[in-house]
Amino acid sequence: MDDIDPPRPTRRAILQAGAAASLLWVTGGRTQVHASPTNAASTAAPVPSRALTLRINGNEQALELDPRTTLLDALRHHLGMTGSKKGCDHGQCGACTVLVNGRRINACLSLAVMHEGDEITTIEGLANDDVLHPLQAAFIKRDGFQCGYCTPGQICSAVGMLQEVRAGWPSHVSANVAAKQATLTDEEIRERMSGNLCRCAAYPNIVAAIRDAAEES
Structure with missing residues (x-):
């Protein structure tokens, strides 16, 4: 009877074996990796909110916002004015365009806190x-x-x-x-x-x- 060649390892088995060997080398043979206390994520202090008043479509709107809130998010998520749309959120599509003191801007690129005292007009106005x-x-x-x-x-x-x-x-x-x-x-x-x-x-x-x-x- 002719000799039967042993089955050749599959590509999946080779990759799995290589991955296991790499993991053992990186972890020094340990089966679990424990995060050191120095690398643990620290709890960042929350950014204090800021009170501001925006004049939108002729009406004063009092808000309490994280100062990092964009004008677009203030309009949509805090005031329910969803006419202005969020498209790319990078100032490239123009879907969020509103008027500030008569000039058009991308609301997704402007912070709400920058516009106290400005006259803001949205599609609703x-x-x-x-x-x-x-x-x-x-x-x-x-x-x-x-x-x-x-x-x-x-x-x-x-x-x-x-x-x-x-x-x-x-x-x-x-x-x-x-x-x-x-x-x-x-x-x-x-x-x-x-x-x-x-x-x-x-x-x-x-x-x-x-x-x-x-x-x-």
Whole structure:
């Protein structure tokens, strides 16, 4: 009878044996690894909260916050104003855009404690009672949204952007940076709104809505 070769070890068995040997070498043959007292995690003292008052949509809001709380989290989690959305949380998508003293900012990148005394406007504060802001009405008319997640930030950003145009701020595509007011072409709108992303790619309708609102105003 021919000799039968012994079964060859599987790749899994080799890896398991290697891992076991490495563990024994690192731990010096001990079966358990005990954390030394010097490496034990120490209990950090909590950061004291701070009382502050924010003026949001014309109303004073008294809050007690960890000073590390972002303006976005203060709005959403402490005041229940969930219109401003948290998208990337890194200032890259624009979903959290709000207006502070008329200028658009990313609320996820700004601390709430930085804005005492400022006039903060969110998507909830743009309409005048039951009368929609012209940009809100234009977005509905032009169907400038699909899932709607980016829409509050798009609209707030567009409000701030149109104020920038009226103030004579040029953009990277402005033909004449010395002009008192830029001509709001589609190219200008796209450039000025480039910080607000739409996953649904409703950009043509967004541009049309902003153009309509600009012409109306």
